[in-house]
Amino acid sequence: MESFKATGSWDGEFWVVSISNPPNFVTAQAKGHSRTEAQDGATELLSYFLGHRDFVVEVHFKEDSDG
16 A cells, blocks of 8 residues: 655644655645644545545644644
8 A cells, every 4th residue: 555644734724734755746735624634635635646545644743833
C-alpha cells in the first residue's frame, strides 16, 4: 500500500494539509474547518488523481498552530 506524508497547519481560518511529493503534480493541498476535514480532503484529492484508494495519508499536524 502506498503511503504519503503530509503536514497540517492552521492558517487562521482553516486547517491546511500539504502533501509531500504527490504523484503527477507539483503541489497538493486540502483545507478544512477541522483537522479531520482537512485530512479527509487530502485523501479525496489523492484518490481523484490516482484513481484508487489503496493508500494512506500520514499527516503531522504542527502543534504550534492555533485552532
